[in-house]
Amino acid sequence: MGEGNMSWTVFLLVGLQHQRSPMVFLGVIFFMFIVALIGNSLLLFLIKTDSGLQTPMYFFLSQLAFMDLCQVLSIVPKMAVDFVTQSYSISLYGCVLQISVTMLMGGAECLILVTMSYDRYVAICRPLQYPVLMRSKNCNIMSVAVWFGSSVQALISSLYVLPLPYCKSNVIRHYMCDYPALVQLSCYDNFAFDITAYFCSFVIFFIPISVILASYIAILLQVLRARSSGSSHKALGSCFSHLCVVGIFYVTAILTYMTPAASYSAQRAMINTVFFTIAPAMMNPFIYSLRNRDVLAALRKLFARCTMCQ
Structure with missing residues (x-):
């Protein structure tokens, strides 16, 4: 199959072959994958089984952990198998499926971070209204909105790339099917892609990050007005670590x-x-949860139960 009126239906993911040290690169990625797998799985298990973690904050954290698990599982196993078997091929539908999962989970993570920042804003700045504003019904509505918004964005992306004719080449210089990388191989003008990418990025990235920044600014101002220096330093440290992860996530997503x-x-x-x-999938369990006293208490109870069973 070549150029012209023909369109490729099978692609080659050759990103690892273009790394200076592919074994080292894959080793780092696989280490991050294992840490993300263990951390997020453990967090999901703790939230599911421990009665002390049945709060809105951990409800959203469990969804973030699920998104991170799906994200890494859609990328790393395929990449590792390709490297071991030296078979880097993927069908057009498999490529679009990987793009859809990545866009779905990435968009959902963008939006769930908004709900988590709002939860922290209400807890710190409006604590008396927290039981009303963050009751179970409202949390479920926000969760549905997160998944609906990310599903629409992923569907738009899939419907855009699936019917395109790919006659330039079938070589994707990436270790996964990436939305911009696949569009590069299309015979069509990329102007429509640029417009679509800018619009979706504005909705998915810039609006949520504006809300997140506004929430954390309000939290910081509230903390600075507090009298307790110890609690202030702890809250400031948590806010700073959260903003670092959010910053890395959003900046690289926007650049991509x-x-x-x-x-x-x-x-x-x-x-x-x-x-x-x-x-982010590797860091999120540690930054958002495994440093918390409630999660550490749940871990101690889990280890105590395991010791008693032994």
Whole structure:
């Protein structure tokens, strides 16, 4: 199959072959994958089984952990199998499916971070209204809104790339099927892609990050007005660590999906994807939850039960 009126239906993911040290690169990715798998699975198990973690904050954290698990499972196993078997092929439908899962989980994570920042804002700045504003019904509505919004965004992306004719090449210089990388191989003008990417990025990235920043600014101002220096330092440390993870996630996502097609760089895209998908999945359980007293208490109870069983 070649250029012209023909369109490729099978692609080759050759991103690892273009790394200077592919074994080292894959080893780092696989280590991050294992840490993300263990951390998020443990967090989901604790939230599901411990009665002390049945609060709105941990309800949203459990969804974040689920998103992170789905994200890394859609990328790393395929990449590792390709490297071991030296078979880097993927069908067009498999490619679109991987793009859909990545966009779905990435968009959902963008939106769930908004709900988590709002939860912290209400807990710190409006504690008396917390039981009303964050009751179970409202949390479920926000959760449905998160999944609905990310599903629409993923569906738009899939419907855009699936019917395109891919006659330039079937070589994707990436270790996964990436939305911009696949569009590069299309015979069509990329102007429509750029417009679509900018619009979706504005809705999915800039609006949520504006809400997150506004929430944390309000939290910081409230904390600075508090009299207790110890609690202030602890809250400031938590806010700073949260904002670092959010910053890495959003900046790399914006650089990945708002880069004009004409200036697309495969090497830069691969690095950005690590910080947009795998690195947050590894760091989120530690930054958001495993440092909390409630989660540590649940871990101690779990280890105590395991010891008693032995």
